[in-house]
Amino acid sequence: MRKKTFKHGVHPPDFxxxxxxxAIEALGLPKQAVLFLNQHIGKPxxxxxxxxxxxxxxxxxxxxxxxISANVHSSVTGKVEAIGEFMDxxxxxxxxxxxxxxxxxxxxxxVDDEDYLQLPNQEIIDRVKDAGVVGMGGAGFPCYxxxxxxxxxxxxxxxxxxxxxITSDYRLMLEKGEEIIAGLKIFMKVLxxxxxxxxxxxxxxxxxxxxxxxxxxxxxxxxxxxxxKYPQGAEKQLIKACVYREVPNKGGLPxxxxxxxxxxGTAVAAYQAVRYRKPLIERVVTVTGSAVRSPKNFYARLGVxxxxxxxxxxxxxxxxxKVLSGGPxxxxxxxxxxxxxxxxxxxxxxxxxxxxxxxxxxxxxxxxRCVDVCPLSLxxxxxxxxAKNGAWDKAAQSGALDCLRCGSCAYVCPAxxxxxxxxDLAKSKLAEKAAKESEK
Numbered sequence: 001m002r003k004k005t006f007k008h009g010v011h012p013p014d015f016x017x018x019x020x021x022x023a024i025e026a027l028g029l030p031k032q033a034v035l036f037l038n039q040h041i042g043k044p045x046x047x048x049x050x051x052x053x054x055x056x057x058x059x060x061x062x063x064x065x066x067x068i069s070a071n072v073h074s075s076v077t078g079k080v081e082a083i084g085e086f087m088d089x090x091x092x093x094x095x096x097x098x099x100x101x102x103x104x105x106x107x108x109x110x111v112d113d114e115d116y117l118q119l120p121n122q123e124i125i126d127r128v129k130d131a132g133v134v135g136m137g138g139a140g141f142p143c144y145x146x147x148x149x150x151x152x153x154x155x156x157x158x159x160x161x162x163x164x165x166i167t168s169d170y171r172l173m174l175e176k177g178e179e180i181i182a183g184l185k186i187f188m189k190v191l192x193x194x195x196x197x198x199x200x201x202x203x204x205x206x207x208x209x210x211x212x213x214x215x216x217x218x219x220x221x222x223x224x225x226x227x228x229k230y231p232q233g234a235e236k237q238l239i240k241a242c243v244y245r246e247v248p249n250k251g252g253l254p255x256x257x258x259x260x261x262x263x264x265g266t267a268v269a270a271y272q273a274v275r276y277r278k279p280l281i282e283r284v285v286t287v288t289g290s291a292v293r294s295p296k297n298f299y300a301r302l303g304v305x306x307x308x309x310x311x312x313x314x315x316x317x318x319x320x321x322k323v324l325s326g327g328p329x330x331x332x333x334x335x336x337x338x339x340x341x342x343x344x345x346x347x348x349x350x351x352x353x354x355x356x357x358x359x360x361x362x363x364x365x366x367x368x369r370c371v372d373v374c375p376l377s378l379x380x381x382x383x384x385x386x387a388k389n390g391a392w393d394k395a396a397q398s399g400a401l402d403c404l405r406c407g408s409c410a411y412v413c414p415a416x417x418x419x420x421x422x423x424d425l426a427k428s429k430l431a432e433k434a435a436k437e438s439e440k
Contacts, residue, residue, distance in 0.1 A: 003202055005227035006240040008375045010408045012164050012230055012329065014203060019288040019295040020167040024175055026299045027312055029101055033076045033303030034086050035061065036096040039342035040132075040140040042068030047097060053080045058108040058279045061097050064132075070142045070343075071132035073279035075301035076101040089306075089325045089345075091335030099303075108279075116275045121190045124274050131273030132280045132343075137169075137233065137263035138326060140344040143270060146262065149255040152191040156242050157184050159200040159207065159264045160226065160233035163327030166347040168284040169264050171297045173200065173207035176268055177214050183267025184221060186274055191260055196221040198264070199242050203228050230329065231406035235261045237375050249376060249402040265346075285309060285341060289350035291318040306337040306348050322356050324349040329407040359416040370409035370419065376402055380409035384422035392433065395426035403427070 038044035045062035055061060055074040062072035078101040085093040113119065119127075129144035137158055157180065161169040173180065184196045198215075200208050202225050215221045224242050226232055235254050236247045238261060245257040254261050262270075265283065272278040281302055288295040293314040300309060306323070310316070324331040325339070326347055334348075370380040378399040386395035403423045410419040 003225045003227045004241045005229050006232060006237040006375060008373050008377070008408075009229040009231060009237070010373050010411050011228065012411060014164045015288075016165065016167050016170070016203070018165065018290065018292075019286050019297055020170055022296050024171050024284055024297045024299050027301070027304070027309075029076060029103060029105065030301060030304040030308055032078075032081070032098060032100050033074070033301060034096050034098050034305075034340040035072055035075065035303040036086070036088060036094050036340070036342055037062050037072060038094055039072065039302070039344060040070040040134045040142060042066065042070070042142060044095060045069060045072045047083055049080050049083075049097065051080050051083055054078070055080060055099060056106045056108050058110070058281055060279070064129075064142075068142060068145065070134050071130060071279070072097075073132055073281050074099055075281040075303050077105045078102040087336065087339065089334040089339035090332065110276045110278055113275055117185065117189060119274070124186060124190050127274045127277060128270050131269070131278065133266065133269045133273050134280070134343050135263055136265035136269060136283060136343060136346070138330065138344050138346055140342075143262065143266055146260050147187065147190045149191060149260050151258060152193050152255060152260050153258045154195045154197065154243055155184060155187045155191060155193045156238060156259060156261045157196070157198040157264050157267055158233055158238055158261055159198050159204070159211070160238060161204075162201060162230045162233040163329055163331070163347075165288050165349045166286050166327050167288070168286045168297055168346050170204055170207055172264055172268060172284055173204070174210055177210050179268045179271050180211070180264050181214050181221065182275075183262075183269075183271035186270055187260065187262060187267065188220070193260070194220060197242050198223045199226050199232075199238050200224070201226045201228050201232060231375055231404070231408065234375065234404050234406060236404070249399065280343060283341075283343065283345070285345055286347035287313040288347065289320070289352075290355065291316050291320045291350045291352050293317045300341055302343060303340050305340050306334065309341070309348060310337060310350070316350060318352055320350045321353040322351045324351065329411070330405060357416065361417050362415045364415050364417065367414060369412040369414070373408040373412050375406065375408065376404065378403060380419050380423070381417065383426060384417055384419045387422040387426035392426060392429045395423075396430055400426040401430060
């Protein structure tokens with residue numbers, strides 16, 4: 001099958017071989033779980049338990065608050081020790097529920113609806129909603145909201161995983177292909193889509209082969225090999241590559257062009273929610289980096305500490321200067337390895353000094369490399385300069401709100417401009433301005 005791609009982008013080294021050949025390992029139970037109330041896009045969930053309460057694994061502990069929000073469930077059996085502010089991976093204090101784990105685990109009652117595809121669409125949506133399923137590629141958008149989209153003819157599953165180092169989705173595609181296909185069929189049924197596509201980059205030939213063997217002969221589901229290019233895992237770029245439709249800037253959504261995109265991990269979680277009514281309480285996390293003694297992919301409970309995961313990977317063999325949650329392009333440096341995993345934690349990457357860039361910004365030389373690689377054809381340097389000067393309206397006019405913060409511009413910039421940080425600042429200031437105007 002002909003490989004497809006999109007315009008622009010970059011080709012960073014992927015470092016995936018560090019962990020790609022290690023099958024997913026289920027971790028033992030942690031001693032405690034710290035479950036944040038805002039591990040999704042939208043409003044934080046509201047606690048429905050109190051300090052001292054005993055909870056079972058899979059029990060609802062915080063209910064979604066509003067349309068764009070998601071339920072949070074206990075990932076362990078135990079007793080609620082505290083509800084309050086805990087330091088998250090960004091170094092900020094955020095509301096969370098801390099549960100001391102009991103080694104004698106008790107689950108909430110699950111089911112096995114073998115005829116789950118015969119359920120009414122609304123029942124399927126409700127089960128995904130009740131289970132707290134969110135986008136597991138990193139965005140954390142509540143899954144059920146996308147399932148309410150209208151006029152959808154195509155569902156694309158994102159198996160691109162274009163970020164360097166991360167292999168959690170790759171291992172899922174190798175080991176849980178049947179569940180990925182089942183989740184895709186659920187999405188297609190609810191949305192009334194006639195076509196399902198699984199997009200996978202060609203640096204994952206084993207995954208392409210494994211998935212293709214599951215859909216060979218299918219008239220409505222296909223596996224689409226894609227050229228190796230970053231950021232092909234971004235929704236707009238994936239849609240462009242797979243079906244050659246262009247989602248417009250200025251607030252355009254995939255549904256505007258008849259498409260819904262979901263991550264392969266989200267498909268597995270949705271399938272488990274619909275068939276078994278299993279809440280989202282665990283996910284695959286890649287623990288990797290050249291400084292890690294035994295890089296691995298773990299099936300980890302939500303709310304376990306990065307230290308616990310590193311210990312499970314047998315620790316470090318060399319000093320590190322930076323620890324990332326996610327990949328080096330779109331991930332972020334964590335303030336402490338005492339931080340805990342969330343629904344959006346796809347990887348923890350430990351970097352040595354030689355693998356990080358500490359160069360100071362210098363004067364822009366006007367080379368336009370940032371423009372050449374921008375997947376949205378924006379002017380990243382102009383946006384960054386506007387932000388640097390506090391010209392927020394100018395930053396907006398130059399496309400700050402459209403930026404998907406992929407980091408391609410910063411990757412190629414010879415002046416080492418902190419493009420993403422400046423654009424993020426512009427976005428936050430513009431959001432503050434919009435909030436103040438809405439209050440008037």
